[in-house]
Amino acid sequence: MPSELSGRLAALVRWIDPGPGASHLVSDVSGWWRDAEILARLGPALVAPFRAARPTVVVSPAVTGYLLGPLAATALGVGFVPAHKPGDGRLPAGALTWAQSPPDFRGRRVDLAVRDHGLGRGDRVLVVDDWVATGAQVRALYEICAARGAEPVGTATVVLDCPPTVATELRVRGLVDGADLTA
Numbered sequence: 001m002p003s004e005l006s007g008r009l010a011a012l013v014r015w016i017d018p019g020p021g022a023s024h025l026v027s028d029v030s031g032w033w034r035d036a037e038i039l040a041r042l043g044p045a046l047v048a049p050f051r052a053a054r055p056t057v058v059v060s061p062a063v064t065g066y067l068l069g070p071l072a073a074t075a076l077g078v079g080f081v082p083a084h085k086p087g088d089g090r091l092p093a094g095a096l097t098w099a100q101s102p103p104d105f106r107g108r109r110v111d112l113a114v115r116d117h118g119l120g121r122g123d124r125v126l127v128v129d130d131w132v133a134t135g136a137q138v139r140a141l142y143e144i145c146a147a148r149g150a151e152p153v154g155t156a157t158v159v160l161d162c163p164p165t166v167a168t169e170l171r172v173r174g175l176v177d178g179a180d181l182t183a
């Protein structure tokens with residue numbers, strides 16, 4: 001992990017109390033977008049460990065992934081494919097491939113869908129997201145890749161907050177260690 005960038009990213013994470021009844025604080029990463037230098041560095045830093053794998057496309061889940069995925073795709077010079085969630089109100093027309101995640105960090109099983117037109121045999125997919133906690137949503141995206149005949153080369157995340165065994169299994173690389181964030 002690039003240490004100077006890691007420190008700046010970690011310092012920009014804020015924690016919000018969602019209000020009465022909430023069991024835990026919620027992260028706010030909007031500081032990453034507001035800092036022009038960090039914004040410019042995010043894409044290249046995320047993709048650096050995966051350049052040798054020659055990804056042909058970046059896939060990211062709604063909704064924060066939609067901010068990071070295009071930064072990573074631009075850095076690689078490849079295209080971007082959004083992975084939709086039923087609640088995001090933007091399910092595209094045409095055939096979709098769906099997968100359901102195992103319980104994620106909130107205990108939810110998340111349904112994810114990718115437009116068939118966007119992903120196919122021969123694609124080498126880099127998954128990009130802001131945070132990997134249990135790896136549940138990454139697993140669902142890899143399942144979609146497999147169903148489309150595409151190969152996931154790994155996952156680039158800003159916050160790597162999953163057990164090392166999961167990071168190794170899913171080939172996840174991160175810019176900030178979750179243990180360095182204090183809520």
Ligand SMILES: O=P(O)(O)OC[C@H]1O[C@H](OP(=O)(O)OP(=O)(O)O)[C@H](O)[C@@H]1O
Nearest residue numbers: 062063064104105132133134135136137
């Ligand atoms: O490793 P996991 O347990 O799967 O959790 C990580 C995922 O959960 C969060 O997304 P969320 O569904 O909260 O969507 P958001 O981008 O709208 O915050 C985060 O952005 C990752 O996508």
Ligand SMILES: Nc1ncnc2[nH]cnc12
Nearest residue numbers: 026027105131132133161
């Ligand atoms: N955005 C997020 N994604 C996953 N785990 C988190 N823990 C706190 N914020 C999170």
